Each structure stands twice: as C-alpha cells, then as structure tokens.
Amino acid sequence: MADTSERPAPPARRKAGRHRGEGQWAAGHFTPLNGNEQTKKDDDGLNVRTRIETIYAHRGFGSIDGADLRGRMRWWGLYTQRRPGISGGKTAVLEPEELDDEYFMLRVRIDGGRLTTRQLRVIGEVSQEFARGTADITDRQNVQFHWIRIEDVPEIWRRLEGVGLSTTEACGDTPRVIMGSPVAGIAADEIIDGTPAVEEIHRRVVGNPAYSNLPRKFKTAVSGSPLLDVAHEINDVAFVGVVHPEHGPGFDVWVGGGLSTNPRIGVRLGAWVPLEDVADVHEGVVSIFRDHGYRRLRNRARLKYLLADWGPERFRQVLEDEYLLRRLADGPAPEKPVHQWRDHVGVHRQQDGNHYVGFAPRVGRVDGATLSKIADLAEAHGSQRVRTTAEQKMLVLDVPGDRVDSLVEGLEALDLTARPSVFRRGTMACTGIEFCKLAIVETKGRGSWLIDELERRLPEFDQPVTINLNGCPNSCARIQVADIGLKGQLVTDASGEQVEGYQVHLGGSLGLEPGFGRKVRGLKVTAEELPDYIERVLRAYDAQRADGERFAQWAARADESDLK
Structure with a gap:
C-alpha cells in the first residue's frame, strides 16, 4: 500500500467511515470479523499449553481440537508440517486437514540470538532424540525442529526450559522473537549494547496475556551495531543504535516494516530513545498495534498497513499522547554501514582482546549432532557462548587469539567454514x-x-x-x-x-x-x-x-x- 502521509486528510465524516469495518478495538469493534479472531476470543492461545500437557500428549494427534491444532498451538511454537508427497500444485487447492501431517515443526525462540554452549548442546540433544536430527537456523535467529510428535512436546519443553530456553510465542499473533545484534556487548565498533533492552522487552511482553492477542504477528529488532545487523528496515518496530549530539548513545525508532506479498520498508519516527526507555516505547508500539491494528482481513492485519494510513507523524503523536504520556526527543538517523556484509562471518577482535568467529552453515541447515559438536568445539577453545544471526549464520564468542586457528580448522572439518565463498x-x-x-x-x-x-x-x-x-x-x-x-x-x-x-x-x-x-x-x-x-x-x-x-x-x- 502506498504511503498516504503527505496527502490531504479527507473530511472527518469520510475518514471515520473509512475504517468502520476494520475491526479496530480502539474504535469499539470487538466483535470478531473472521475465524481467526473468533478463535482468539474463544480462548487465549497461551492457555493451550495445559491441554497439550494434560490431554493431547496422552491421547495423541487425533485428540487435538481443530482450533487448537491450526491456531492456538502456534502460541507455543507448534505448526503442523506438510504431509510428504504432496506436490506444490496442490498447495492452494487442498484443505488444511489434507495438507497436515501428524508431526509438527517446533520453533525455539532465541531472543537476541544468544545461546550458551549448554543450551546449544540441549538443542542438539532434543534434535537427535525427538526431531530426526533436524535443527534449522532461521533468518530471525531461531532454531526450528521438524518431525515432532505431540506425545514428546512436554518432555521437550522440560529440557529446553531447564536451560532457560522457551518456545513461548515463537509463532502466532504475538510478539515474536526479539532480534538482537549477535555481537552485542563485545564488538569493538559497537555504538551501544542493546542487551538490557532485549531482556526487559522479553520480561514485559512475552507470555503476557495483555499482548497475546494481537491482530497478527509482531516483529521486533534491537541493535547497537553500526553494521545494522538485524534487518531493522523490515520489522514492525526496530531500535537502531545512534549517537545523539546532546544525549549520547541511544536508539533511533523505526516502525511499520515488513515483506510478504505487500512489502514495505519501515519508516523513522524521528525519535531518539535512551537505553532505559526502549522497553517503554516498545510496549507503547505493540499496544497501538493491539488497539488500533486492523482485524477484519488477515492480509491487512499487519502494522505496516496502519502506518501507511496514519503516517509517521500521527503514529508518533498517538504513541506520545495516548501511551507514553510524554514527549520523545528528536534524534538523528543512523549512518549508512560501510560494509555490505552484515553477518559477522570471519575472525574479529572483541573489545576485551579475545575474538569471535563467524561461520556459515549451508542455507541455515544443520543437524542436532553438528550443533552438539559446535558446543564441544567452542568449549574446547575456551568459549561458553555462541550466537545466531539474521543471515542464518552462527558465531562462537570469547576465543583467545592463540586458539582461533584451531577453532577455524575444527569448524571446517564440520563443513562450517569461517572463510566461505561469496555464494556460501x-x-x-x-x-x-x-x-x-x-x-x-x-x-x-x-x-x-x-x-x-x-x-x-x-x-x-x-x-x-x-x-x-x-x-x-x-x-x-x-x-x-x-x-x-x-x-x-x-x-x-x-x-x-x-x-x-x-x-x-x-x-x-x-x-x-x-x-x-x-x-x-x-x-x-x-x-x-x-x-x-x-x-x-x-x-x-x-x-x-x-x-x-x-x-x-x-x-x-x-x-x-x-x-x-
């Protein structure tokens, strides 16, 4: 949809009628206008976990209610996967139940791309024991399993949560994974470390019923790297590291980005936010989406459509006047990065004198055994921290200089090269x-x-x-x-x-x-x-x-x- 922010506003009466049928809660439209909205109104997606643990895991796939199977289970990272043997020509003509296999994709959310070697090893073990070895790295820093049986889900949750990992709201009409710079807190050229903001956003919104019924998915990114390494331009809200001439390092706020069939580059609100206020602004933006987002048609239920109709000036005014109840400081735009690659592949020196090593799996495809070997390699070379990136890559952090070459060689032996070709x-x-x-x-x-x-x-x-x-x-x-x-x-x-x-x-x-x-x-x-x-x-x-x-x-x- 074209940006209408510079067009003259229509008469008030026409404008009021324009969105009468959009299903916006802020306009008093609480009656569900499609099946997805009815399903969410009938029961919060977060509640399905109890049924998975007490009923479905014991009675099997055939016992799962349809609204849970193709709706609410996404709130816990579960999608049914495609039944093998169905050609691409049948994708748009078969009913969901004809496409469904009796296995699931399960997405592990990895906020900020941050993993310990212990967590990575557990992901590898779950992959090998329950997912036929699958463990793809996504371009939103998550890991996805396939071939998951509903009977195994409670045990998988127990193992993941035992090391601080989660599948909560990894899918569904929810605040999805919070993307973050994989070199936050360690990069020598970092503008500001966004890690505290990622953690506070997660604490406030993930699993919070106040934000568990959004019009559709909501994507967030936070990075203080000058490489702009989290694809901030195509997130619903993004916080990009900048230096304010008076206030110092902080974040520039972007809203309304997204791709799919109607792509739109996000726009700047022109606002500078200090680190300690990022979570407040994030909560305000996600609340605007909840209250004012379009719920009538699924293909118009993303924040980018609201932003296109409102324009950034009105969006910022509503954010300040109705949600933050305070003014935001104006601020500068981020500088253009000097490098085209934003994936951190290769060997790089950290602030503390150690090194991080970025390497390239093939199109994000790895397996559980390989992930466990990466954890072993990292620990053998003095590291207990790894990261995933927005480009389907991985990093090992905190490697002493005299152990870098050995690590690079060990990764090469696993077909995980830190010196990839342009095409890899x-x-x-x-x-x-x-x-x-x-x-x-x-x-x-x-x-x-x-x-x-x-x-x-x-x-x-x-x-x-x-x-x-x-x-x-x-x-x-x-x-x-x-x-x-x-x-x-x-x-x-x-x-x-x-x-x-x-x-x-x-x-x-x-x-x-x-x-x-x-x-x-x-x-x-x-x-x-x-x-x-x-x-x-x-x-x-x-x-x-x-x-x-x-x-x-x-x-x-x-x-x-x-x-x-």
Missing part, C-alpha cells in the same frame, strides 16, 4: 516444500546445490552478492531485499510441462540503500536452469560494473537483455 556466504533459503504447508517448491536442497554449482562455475567471483530462495510468495527468506531473490512457483519448461521454478527479483537491498528488487517482465526460471541463469547474470555484472558498483546499483541500470 550470501545464499539463504526458507524451509520450502519439504516441511512447509504454504510452499510450492523445494528450497534448502536446491540452495545447497546452487552454492556448489556457482562455486564450480565462478571460482574467482568475489563481489558481495546475496541469493535468497523462497518456496512461496510470503518471503520468509526476504526475496525482495536480496540481490537475486527467487520466489518459488510452478513454471512451464521448454517441453510444455509444469515444473518447479522461480520468479526473479533483482537488485533488492537493505542497509546501504534499502529498496525492493526489480522484476524483469516475463522472467521465470525453472529450477534446473538456475545455475545457468545466475552465472549468466553475474558474468554480465562482472563485465559491466563500474569500480565499486554494487550488484543492486548495476541491476537498477542494466538493460533487460542482460538480466534475462
């Missing part, structure tokens, strides 16, 4: 058709194959390029803001057969110059053609680029013939 470093993929009920095509295996092919074909290519594969239009893998974004769909091949393929988005980016990728008219590529197509485009870029010209800049000016 820059390729991300969502879950895809293997497990996801919304997916149309396969992604994880194809992404790994694509990395191998491009490394073989373009061994000398060294320009930063991101390649994001998504199994459906919903953009869990952020296709619109990748250099090369691949949106899964069925396409017709040369012989006239329907096969898996991708719509291509070119030249999207975050950070330096945030914007959405260019769609080339009529360009769709079959899965088998991907390496040929990407090789052709990257060779054209390498031949035509000016000195220092990024792929996104080139793609914006390139002839369509060079992009096909």
